[in-house]
Amino acid sequence: MSLLDVIGPVMVGPSSSHTAGACRIALLARHCLGCQPDQAQLELHGSFAKTGKGHGTHQALLAGLLGCYPDDERIPKALELAKAAGLEFDFMEKDLGDVHPNTVRLNLQKAEAKVSVVGSSLGAGLVKMIRINQFEANFSGSYHTLLIEHDDKPGVIARVARVLADDEVNIATIHSARQKRGGKALMSIEMDKRPAQYALEYLTNVSYISWLRMLPEVMSGDKHDAE
Amino acid sequence: MTLNELVDFSGLASEAILKEEFDTEAERDLAAQQMQKRIAEMRSSVERGLTSDKASITGMVGWNAKGLWEADDVLKAPLLKRVQAYAMAVNEENARMGRIVAAPTAGSAGTLPGALLGVADHLELSDEHLLNPMFLAAGIGKIIGQSMFIAGATGGCQAEIGSSAAMAAAAVCELLGGTAHMSVHAATMALMNTIGLVCDPVGGYVEVPCVSRNAFFSVHAVSSAQLALAGLESVIPPDEVVGAMASVGRMLPAELRETGEGGIAATPTGRRIALKMLGENTDM
Numbered sequence: 001m002s003l004l005d006v007i008g009p010v011m012v013g014p015s016s017s018h019t020a021g022a023c024r025i026a027l028l029a030r031h032c033l034g035c036q037p038d039q040a041q042l043e044l045h046g047s048f049a050k051t052g053k054g055h056g057t058h059q060a061l062l063a064g065l066l067g068c069y070p071d072d073e074r075i076p077k078a079l080e081l082a083k084a085a086g087l088e089f090d091f092m093e094k095d096l097g098d099v100h101p102n103t104v105r106l107n108l109q110k111a112e113a114k115v116s117v118v119g120s121s122l123g124a125g126l127v128k129m130i131r132i133n134q135f136e137a138n139f140s141g142s143y144h145t146l147l148i149e150h151d152d153k154p155g156v157i158a159r160v161a162r163v164l165a166d167d168e169v170n171i172a173t174i175h176s177a178r179q180k181r182g183g184k185a186l187m188s189i190e191m192d193k194r195p196a197q198y199a200l201e202y203l204t205n206v207s208y209i210s211w212l213r214m215l216p217e218v219m220s221g222d223k224h225d226a227e
Numbered sequence: 228m229t230l231n232e233l234v235d236f237s238g239l240a241s242e243a244i245l246k247e248e249f250d251t252e253a254e255r256d257l258a259a260q261q262m263q264k265r266i267a268e269m270r271s272s273v274e275r276g277l278t279s280d281k282a283s284i285t286g287m288v289g290w291n292a293k294g295l296w297e298a299d300d301v302l303k304a305p306l307l308k309r310v311q312a313y314a315m316a317v318n319e320e321n322a323r324m325g326r327i328v329a330a331p332t333a334g335s336a337g338t339l340p341g342a343l344l345g346v347a348d349h350l351e352l353s354d355e356h357l358l359n360p361m362f363l364a365a366g367i368g369k370i371i372g373q374s375m376f377i378a379g380a381t382g383g384c385q386a387e388i389g390s391s392a393a394m395a396a397a398a399v400c401e402l403l404g405g406t407a408h409m410s411v412h413a414a415t416m417a418l419m420n421t422i423g424l425v426c427d428p429v430g431g432y433v434e435v436p437c438v439s440r441n442a443f444f445s446v447h448a449v450s451s452a453q454l455a456l457a458g459l460e461s462v463i464p465p466d467e468v469v470g471a472m473a474s475v476g477r478m479l480p481a482e483l484r485e486t487g488e489g490g491i492a493a494t495p496t497g498r499r500i501a502l503k504m505l506g507e508n509t510d511m
Binding site (some may be wrong): 001002003004006007009010011012013014015016019020047051052053054055056059071073074075111123124125208 | 244262268320321322324327328329330332339361366372431433436503
């Protein structure tokens, strides 16, 4: 935790977990899809479902899908903004099982592109993404994060690590999960800086890699500090 | 760093915090710019909160800060009124989905600006005097956060408002010329006198008692600074007080940790309000 995490984030109220955290989860989900969705189904679990309205959780989630950071003053107006932007949305209450009480699943779609993402808001604006499509995941949005779906073959992880090493990108955390032996797998890599564009383009052409997304770091991102 | 180490530092407490956090001058300058922005955001939220009487999302709060700010100062205690009004202004902005600075949480966001900006404005001190005290406040919060989760759901309200009051007490103390020794004792006394406070928000919303609680604990922070500046100290060493608070947090039953099932949230009226909001929630 940095000193600016203690006094911060700059955020639209009322709750660091139900508002700022929700916004960050949706923002990460938007980057998982790779563009702004035109359809979103939002399944709210536990406390997100029960007290979402009074905490602005619905607005915060939609705002995140529209690309807003937690300090964006358009958050309270996000329902109207989403409609104006042609984003069809549907909120529902859903028991997502043995997960943190503040958890949401976002099923997002834009034309042929689809993604299903589950994230939990842990308090103080911290989040943890726990599922991407059929894969277990584990990343926080505190770092630049690379998501790669690939065939479960020997050497793919090493190949990716080699490319990052050549670009002098330091890996902070790495998590890998597979459906079954020899099936599809997903790795999430949290890094201290964003890899160069050519490194990312190179990776998309590596054998056995079928899908790649580069997610920004969203935690220090009071947008106003970044600009 | 621990509070026990900070209390023995020979310079200003903020200097020790800055030295520990930043390796280079450039990092420190960048953080200073970001902290200046946070001070400006805090000021902006105070100003909006003092002039708005728009109801919060649930309708339980929204006019308290403006109401107090415009009321007669019957006690002839302008500092007291200013500190309380500033604190509630921030939390009412928070409750109506305005922009605030979490310090350390959104629910306790009013305490630090209430105490620090309130005292600075009362004494007509300009904002550049606030930068180091703000870093000290953040450092105190960070040290407390190493011993316990700063969240009502894990440690009760003592973890949130206790931390914010300790941060604010140290900041005000240093603003008024306090040594590291005095500032850490100010924080310690603020913390010690918050132990046991439960998190029982009505309906689970960050409104009642959160808004008035920030008014009370911003004054609590100023009181702590006043005692420390006069040379009063905590008999129990600072880190032991933090340990005691963490231990009390673990003893608190779940009903008293932000679940809305104990304390004032569980009163007949509290439950009625929660049910009413839940009804409106499911309409959505």
